[in-house]
Amino acid sequence: MSNVADLDRPTDAAEREDARDIAYASQWRLVFIRLRRHRLAVASGIVLAALYLMAAFAPFLSPHDPTEKSLEYREAPPQRLRFVSDQGVHLRPFVYPFTATTNRVSFKRDYHDDRAQPYPLRFFVRGYRYKLLFVFESDIHLFGTGVAEVPVHLLGTDHLGRDMLARVMYGAQISLSVGLVGVAISFVLGILIGGLAGYFGGFVDEAVQRVVEVLLSIPQLPLWMGLSAALPLSWPVVRMYFAITVILSLVGWTRLAREVRGKFLSLRGEDYVVAAQVAGMRDLPIIFRHMVPSFLSHIVASLTLSIPLMIIGETSLSFLGLGMQAPAISWGVLLQSAQKVQTLELAPWLMIPALYVIVTVLAFNFLGDGLRDAADPYGQT
Amino acid sequence: MAQYITRRLLNMVITLALISVISFAIIQLPPGDYLTSYIAQLRAAGEEVNEELIESLRMQYGLGKTPVQQYFKWVWNFLQGNMGQSFIYDRPVNDLIWERLGLTFVIATASLVFTWLLALPIGIYSAVRQYSFGDYLFTFLSFIGLAVPNFMLALALMFAGFKWLGMDVGGLFSVEYESAPWSIAKFVDLLEHLWVPTVVLGTAGTAALVRIMRANLLDELRKLYVITARAKGVAEKRLIIKYPVRIALNPFISSVGWILPTLISGATITAIVLNLPTTGPMLVDALLQQDMFLAGSFIMMLSTLTVIGMLISDVMLVLADPRIRIGMANE
Numbered sequence: 059m060s061n062v063a064d065l066d067r068p069t070d071a072a073e074r075e076d077a078r079d080i081a082y083a084s085q086w087r088l089v090f091i092r093l094r095r096h097r098l099a100v101a102s103g104i105v106l107a108a109l110y111l112m113a114a115f116a117p118f119l120s121p122h123d124p125t126e127k128s129l130e131y132r133e134a135p136p137q138r139l140r141f142v143s144d145q146g147v148h149l150r151p152f153v154y155p156f157t158a159t160t161n162r163v164s165f166k167r168d169y170h171d172d173r174a175q176p177y178p179l180r181f182f183v184r185g186y187r188y189k190l191l192f193v194f195e196s197d198i199h200l201f202g203t204g205v206a207e208v209p210v211h212l213l214g215t216d217h218l219g220r221d222m223l224a225r226v227m228y229g230a231q232i233s234l235s236v237g238l239v240g241v242a243i244s245f246v247l248g249i250l251i252g253g254l255a256g257y258f259g260g261f262v263d264e265a266v267q268r269v270v271e272v273l274l275s276i277p278q279l280p281l282w283m284g285l286s287a288a289l290p291l292s293w294p295v296v297r298m299y300f301a302i303t304v305i306l307s308l309v310g311w312t313r314l315a316r317e318v319r320g321k322f323l324s325l326r327g328e329d330y331v332v333a334a335q336v337a338g339m340r341d342l343p344i345i346f347r348h349m350v351p352s353f354l355s356h357i358v359a360s361l362t363l364s365i366p367l368m369i370i371g372e373t374s375l376s377f378l379g380l381g382m383q384a385p386a387i388s389w390g391v392l393l394q395s396a397q398k399v400q401t402l403e404l405a406p407w408l409m410i411p412a413l414y415v416i417v418t419v420l421a422f423n424f425l426g427d428g429l430r431d432a433a434d435p436y437g438q439t
Numbered sequence: 440m441a442q443y444i445t446r447r448l449l450n451m452v453i454t455l456a457l458i459s460v461i462s463f464a465i466i467q468l469p470p471g472d473y474l475t476s477y478i479a480q481l482r483a484a485g486e487e488v489n490e491e492l493i494e495s496l497r498m499q500y501g502l503g504k505t506p507v508q509q510y511f512k513w514v515w516n517f518l519q520g521n522m523g524q525s526f527i528y529d530r531p532v533n534d535l536i537w538e539r540l541g542l543t544f545v546i547a548t549a550s551l552v553f554t555w556l557l558a559l560p561i562g563i564y565s566a567v568r569q570y571s572f573g574d575y576l577f578t579f580l581s582f583i584g585l586a587v588p589n590f591m592l593a594l595a596l597m598f599a600g601f602k603w604l605g606m607d608v609g610g611l612f613s614v615e616y617e618s619a620p621w622s623i624a625k626f627v628d629l630l631e632h633l634w635v636p637t638v639v640l641g642t643a644g645t646a647a648l649v650r651i652m653r654a655n656l657l658d659e660l661r662k663l664y665v666i667t668a669r670a671k672g673v674a675e676k677r678l679i680i681k682y683p684v685r686i687a688l689n690p691f692i693s694s695v696g697w698i699l700p701t702l703i704s705g706a707t708i709t710a711i712v713l714n715l716p717t718t719g720p721m722l723v724d725a726l727l728q729q730d731m732f733l734a735g736s737f738i739m740m741l742s743t744l745t746v747i748g749m750l751i752s753d754v755m756l757v758l759a760d761p762r763i764r765i766g767m768a769n770e
Contacts (some may be wrong), residue, residue: 122654268457269454276458277738277745280738280741281461283460284468284735287465288465288468374708378707378711379727387504397590397712402594410708412591423585423586
């Protein structure tokens with residue numbers, strides 16, 4: 059706040075430049091400047107960027123096809139990356155291949171390192187063919203042993219011998235994007251409906267309020283479950299995906315609409331809105347050109363906070379078997395196998411997708427918190 | 440006050456009517472009607488399908504009529520306490536719902552009390568000692584509590600209980616009490632099992648409530664009346680508990696309303712992992728097997744409970760906060 063006053067004080071040129079910058083910066087720039095000082099939010103932003111890049115480049119980053127089954131390596135534990143072998147220290151990380159035997163008593167597979175020959179990790183090796191970002195076709199992968207008989211399973215495998223690392227990365231594509239698409243839908247609905255209610259008031263407001271109240275008073279998860287149980291299982295993955303996002307945002311828009319409505323109610327009497335009305339501007343342009351920009355940064359912050367709710371929603375639905383279904387890969391689908399306490403005992407690495415969920419949700423919460431502070435016009439600059 | 444409650448009750452009726460439409464839509468949504476899936480199920484089980492039975496069921500549910508007529512039929516039956524027949528269990532939905540709802544309510548209440556007992560002191564501490572080590576620690580913990588899915592925590596607690604305490608923490612009763620009639624021993628047994636779901640469900644709510652309590656109390660602490668009281672020499676502890684905390688308590692009261700739906704949602708997944716005899720697992724089963732009368736009635740009942748919870752918390756808020764009360768009187 060004090061920056062404008064500071065202009066008069068003789069300081070060095072750079073600082074003055076900075077202060078002048080803030081005095082004339084646009085609102086978005088101010089938000090950005092403030093956000094940059096929020097270390098936790100910045101770090102969370104970086105983590106999220108990394109996660110989304112991981113999802114986008116999943117085929118390139120993952121050493122194995124996520125659907126490739128292997129009877130030889132089912133429920134194999136995570137392989138260790140090593141630097142020290144019997145022959146000495148290696149500069150390049152390497153893995154030992156597994157030899158598997160079936161335990162005659164428990165019928166469990168036992169895995170032992172075959173220490174005879176270390177297989178160094180090679181970069182940019184050829185593997186299964188894939189299409190990157192819907193366009194680029196390739197068969198080059200970031201890393202692998204380069205030997206087809208020796209797989210690398212850094213996060214272990216599931217009960218069908220599919221590589222967990224690849225599945226987590228592919229799962230991120232659905233799990234991470236559900237939140238974004240869902241929020242986009244909620245955003246449009248929330249601004250439109252909340253805006254209309256707040257702007258017109260009266261009967262429209264009353265009706266919208268009632269609908270919002272009804273949707274909010276039905277317990278969220280049962281409502282989602284009820285709606286998604288109606289989706290035919292025979293639907294292709296893409297259609298299922300959109301249906302689920304629509305269901306998730308069906309509840310999501312209500313909170314946003316409430317917030318927008320409140321903002322509109324307080325802005326409706328402002329001079330500039332009245333001026334626009336007097337000047338003969340029509341309602342929708344007033345809403346979108348003059349009113350929405352004045353609280354958009356605030357809305358963005360609350361949108362960021364509602365993304366993790368949707369991610370948890372998708373995960374929960376899929377976890378229960380009511381969301382995405384088996385051929386599709388999402389974090390919730392992966393966690394279906396982690397429903398039993400035995401999993402923790404026998405194959406704890408199957409719980410790894412949950413760590414990704416936790417990190418993602420935490421990062422979105424921190425980022426959203428930072429954004430909210432930064433977007434607060436009465437906060438400190 | 441009476442006027443306020445009457446108005447709220449009227450609103451509640453409208454809300455419930457709309458919810459019933461949604462619940463009925465959920466019953467209707469799956470392709471085909473429930474009778475077709477029922478018949479298919481009977482055939483799959485190799486049972487003879489009795490034409491007369493089908494005809495009587497068709498009559499009872501008003502199939503073949505328009506959805507609107509079916510809706511009113513359903514509502515009418517519902518109001519008379521007849522929620523239809525469950526196809527999975529082959530029993531009236533009423534019998535199934537009440538025992539489950541009761542236990543759900545017990546767990547929800549226990550979690551709510553747990554949440555309050557934990558969130559109140561932590562929230563006050565975090566606000567009064569803002570930016571202290573403890574504040575950072577609790578802030579960090581509450582964020583973790585918000586981010587960790589309930590079922591993960593449930594699994595972890597079950598695993599810990601199993602591994603180090605040698606006890607089976609799943610379920611709400613030990614095997615020998617499961618179908619026993621209620622007795623003091625059974626009640627004690629229930630208490631022994633209740634803590635796991637209580638802790639699991641309470642954590643997420645606690646985290647959220649600590650955040651709200653901290654923020655509200657921080658706002659209050661900066662106000663002039665606090666400074667005045669301090670200047671007049673009121674002892675710090677007494678000052679904080681007596682004035683700002685009382686005002687910051689409002690969210691705790693309103694939490695009765697919103698925590699119920701949250702608990703019920705959270706309870707659904709946790710209950711499946713913990714194998715609790717509550718509404719959650721039964722609802723999922725009903726939905727997966729398209730036992731739509733059971734599912735629809737569940738959603739309707741859960742929503743009704745929620746709406747009542749919201750009403751109670753609003754009324755309590757009016758009673759507790761003179762500002763709201765006087766504001767209403769002035770209107």
